[in-house]
Amino acid sequence: EVSIFWFRRDLRLEDSVGLFQALRSKYPVIPLFIFDDSILDSLPKNDARVGFIHDSLSKINTQLQEIGSSLLVKKGKTFNVWQLLLQEYDVKEVFFNKDYEPYAIQRDTAICELLETNKTIAYSFKDQVIFEEKEITKADGLPYTVYTPFKNKWLEKYKSMAPVQEYNTESHFSNFHKNSFDFPTLEQIGFEESPIKVKPHNLKFIANYQDIRDFPALDKTSYLSPHLRFGTVSVRKLVNWAFHKNDVFLSELIWREFFMQILFSFPKVVTQNFKSAYDGIEWRNNEEDFKRWCSGTTGYPMVDAGMRQLNETGYMHNRVRMVVASFLIKHLMIQWQWGEAYFAEKLLDYDMSANVGNWQWAAGTGCDAAPYFRVFNPEIQQKKFDEKGIYIRKWIKEFDLGYGKPMVEHAMARDRAIATYKAGILK
Numbered sequence: 001e002v003s004i005f006w007f008r009r010d011l012r013l014e015d016s017v018g019l020f021q022a023l024r025s026k027y028p029v030i031p032l033f034i035f036d037d038s039i040l041d042s043l044p045k046n047d048a049r050v051g052f053i054h055d056s057l058s059k060i061n062t063q064l065q066e067i068g069s070s071l072l073v074k075k076g077k078t079f080n081v082w083q084l085l086l087q088e089y090d091v092k093e094v095f096f097n098k099d100y101e102p103y104a105i106q107r108d109t110a111i112c113e114l115l116e117t118n119k120t121i122a123y124s125f126k127d128q129v130i131f132e133e134k135e136i137t138k139a140d141g142l143p144y145t146v147y148t149p150f151k152n153k154w155l156e157k158y159k160s161m162a163p164v165q166e167y168n169t170e171s172h173f174s175n176f177h178k179n180s181f182d183f184p185t186l187e188q189i190g191f192e193e194s195p196i197k198v199k200p201h202n203l204k205f206i207a208n209y210q211d212i213r214d215f216p217a218l219d220k221t222s223y224l225s226p227h228l229r230f231g232t233v234s235v236r237k238l239v240n241w242a243f244h245k246n247d248v249f250l251s252e253l254i255w256r257e258f259f260m261q262i263l264f265s266f267p268k269v270v271t272q273n274f275k276s277a278y279d280g281i282e283w284r285n286n287e288e289d290f291k292r293w294c295s296g297t298t299g300y301p302m303v304d305a306g307m308r309q310l311n312e313t314g315y316m317h318n319r320v321r322m323v324v325a326s327f328l329i330k331h332l333m334i335q336w337q338w339g340e341a342y343f344a345e346k347l348l349d350y351d352m353s354a355n356v357g358n359w360q361w362a363a364g365t366g367c368d369a370a371p372y373f374r375v376f377n378p379e380i381q382q383k384k385f386d387e388k389g390i391y392i393r394k395w396i397k398e399f400d401l402g403y404g405k406p407m408v409e410h411a412m413a414r415d416r417a418i419a420t421y422k423a424g425i426l427k
């Protein structure tokens with residue numbers, strides 16, 4: 001008789017709600033991770049995120065081995081894996097932390113039904129956010145679609161309970177199942193090492209975050225995003241700490257929860273405009289233009305540097321993400337879904353809610369979005385945020401040899417975008 005704790009996007013042993021509750025179960029706990037073919041099959045074999053997951057699991061496994069346990073790693077279609085597990089073990093209880101993406105909700109519903117037919121009890125927990133689902137709503141119970149009131153309500157609620165509880169899993173480690181499962185290599189999972197690696201996070205600069213975060217050459221942001229995405233840090237520990245350090249930084253973490261709440265409440269935003277009045281805009285969607293944007297050869301240094309940083313490292317500074325997104329949508333008149341998909345493929349920190357939320361923000365089609373007539377001028381952005389061209393030179397090696405001509409002229413593109421939006425938006 002055993003319990004299972006199922007790791008998904010919470011790849012740590014420390015301060016995990018679901019793991020804590022599992023370890024308090026009366027059965028020994030087998031820790032499990034499933035490499036899900038439904039997700040992996042569409043990824044390139046050297047996908048850096050799979051490498052990061054594998055590294056994070058390997059760290060967990062080493063910690064578990066120190067206490068006489070180990071991680072059970074499976075690969076296959078999640079449903080089939082669970083069917084076999086239930087035959088192999090007498091599983092009394094299953095614990096996991098909730099994931100709010102549409103695919104995950106569908107998957108978890110199917111697994112919970114399977115567990116129920118097996119008379120196995122499933123328990124799920126809020127872990128990846130401070131407030132989930134319908135915890136932050138307007139007075140009438142409806143979801144917020146504007147950030148500032150959401151943030152105010154979030155802060156009010158957080159302050160009423162700060163610091164939020166952290167979970168001391170270590171004190172229950174003795175309840176891990178004693179075993180020594182083989183830990184697969186990345187190759188055995190069907191993947192290979194990527195030269196692109198996730199950086200460790202860094203919070204040293206936090207006191208000045210608001211003054212330096214917008215300057216890509218300084219490179220002073222936390223690099224927390226992939227760690228939050230895969231749960232290698234606990235959001236409770238982070239927020240309890242950040243709350244006393246820096247309001248602007250904290251408000252970025254609240255943006256993360258805002259977009260998660262939007263995705264949960266309005267799952268259509270994954271593919272469709274949040275504001276359907278924008279559905280009639282006539283996009284140019286030119287494939288050649290799109291290729292130039294992807295490869296960082298538009299002739300606008302700020303845009304090209306950003307895209308090259310993304311292609312080479314799987315990361316792009318937030319200020320530059322805004323510039324390249326605006327350029328694709330407004331200057332090239334390519335619909336946001338194309339850029340969103342490209343980012344989803346390349347970003348180490350790709351997170352459906354943040355990516356879709358920010359792309360729709362840039363397109364003007366989303367919640368609390370930038371007004372459509374605000375068109376970033378990439379040259380002015382460069383003068384403001386990379387005045388000495390340090391960031392640009394870092395990513396565009398040939399920059400000093402004379403840089404190519406912009407592929408579209410700014411003033412023309414700006415007027416075209418505003419006119420096309422105006423004509424396309426339903427009154």
Ligand code: FAD
Nearest residue numbers: 221222223224225252256318321322349350351354355358
């Ligand atoms: P920091 O500035 O140190 O911020 C700390 C944390 O706050 C981040 O790790 C992130 O969790 C959160 N955060 C900060 N800004 C935002 C934001 N605008 N929206 C939501 N959360 C935020 N972020 C992702 O995590 N995944 C994505 O797929 C993603 N796609 C984006 C697409 C576009 C077009 C744009 C403009 C932004 C996108 N962002 C995304 C938001 C932001 O750019 C990154 O979170 C940030 O650059 C990550 O670096 P950092 O951790 O050093 O950020």
